[in-house]
Amino acid sequence: MESSMAARGRDVRQRLITAATELIVHKGWSAVSTRMLAERAGVAPGVVHYHFASLRALLTEAAIGTMRAAVTGLEPGQDVIAALLDPLDEYSGDDPTSLLFIETYLAATRDDELRSAISALVAEFQHRLAEWLADRAVVAPQETAAVIVAAIDGLMLHRALNPAARTDLRPVLRRLVEGGTR
Amino acid sequence: MESSMAARGRDVRQRLITAATELIVHKGWSAVSTRMLAERAGVAPGVVHYHFASLRALLTEAAIGTMRAAVTGLEPGQDVIAALLDPLDEYSGDDPTSLLFIETYLAATRDDELRSAISALVAEFQHRLAEWLADRAVVAPQETAAVIVAAIDGLMLHRALNPAARTDLRPVLRRLVEGGTR
DNA sequence: ATACGCCTTGGACGGTCGTCCAAGGCGAGT
DNA sequence: ACTCGCCTTGGACGACCGTCCAAGGCGTAT
Incomplete structure (x- = not known):
């Protein structure tokens, strides 16, 4: 089974992306912080920089992904x-x-x-x-x-x-x- | 003469407003800080809160003023x-x-x-x-x-x-x- | 010359920020 | 049973933030 750990990791990563899109909308792009993201995703603050190179990288991936989905739809x-x-x-x-x-x-x-x-x-x-x-x-x-x-x-x-x-x-x-x- | 002092005060106030409009454009609304404004206007940091109630008030006045001028023109x-x-x-x-x-x-x-x-x-x-x-x-x-x-x-x-x-x-x-x- | 008032200075204060990291948890493979 | 590797934790670090304020500068009025 590769599920338990790796799957959980991917789930957390996805939760962070979801939290990012929501927070960009609610608080504004530049007001989104690593700690806010972690709290909303229900994880520790450090987890953001484990899954993503930087806050900017997370926001970018989240926004582009959501926009691409909305446009292709x-x-x-x-x-x-x-x-x-x-x-x-x-x-x-x-x-x-x-x-x-x-x-x-x-x-x-x-x-x-x-x-x-x-x-x-x-x-x-x-x-x-x-x-x-x-x-x-x-x-x-x-x-x-x-x-x-x-x-x-x-x-x-x-x-x-x-x-x-x-x-x-x-x-x-x-x-x-x-x-x-x- | 009421000029020297009061006029200088009004001049500094205007310089701050000008700096605010420029910085909103160059750095983005939420990236404008009191210290950046003071430096660009050539004054000490504390001067911002002498002439304006808050950073937000300065940005608002600067933006609305410029927009109003642009639209009425x-x-x-x-x-x-x-x-x-x-x-x-x-x-x-x-x-x-x-x-x-x-x-x-x-x-x-x-x-x-x-x-x-x-x-x-x-x-x-x-x-x-x-x-x-x-x-x-x-x-x-x-x-x-x-x-x-x-x-x-x-x-x-x-x-x-x-x-x-x-x-x-x-x-x-x-x-x-x-x-x-x- | 003295007192007053507006303006300015530069730093203190408490807080939040992005990033990083030593330490630990825990399932998987041997 | 033990090791390995991925994932997670929680806090340290230095920097910057908005706001505030004691102290001083300097025209102006008496």
């Missing part, structure tokens, strides 16, 4: 706008994933490794979206995709700031797609 | 989209004002006083923009304004993250205005 169906906006509406104001995105974007501003990882993620998603738009005969699909993704991220930002006053913006956003059909 | 002319995008293009990647906006937005997520101040600022600008759109017979001017401002903020975010790959997004953004004329 998005599939532009018949209605792109609805497909992108619905996940935002699911949560009632303190949408954890949105805040994680914003926090990580901003942290990436001062962390080259993080920045390149996120740039790749965003570029990949924009590319997928652009292809979908091109199939729908939307002119300037790349630029349209860039604007749509930017608008979504901007809405995340505003919604994190002011959870109230949520009106239906789908009709306006749809102009981006329908207004540019070839 | 914007006047939607004939071409709203150009009026909003041109300031973004002026800076070559490390646009200080954009980063300040993002940093402050995010800090406001965990600071109620800051949040209400910014919400007022954003709401005020959205209202101005909505009126302009209404005059241009754009349908759903409020929602359109919300989407435009969100898109601008999202572009700020993406551009702070990836200063390269700046293509002209004006034509796409203009669909938001022209695609919805009554």
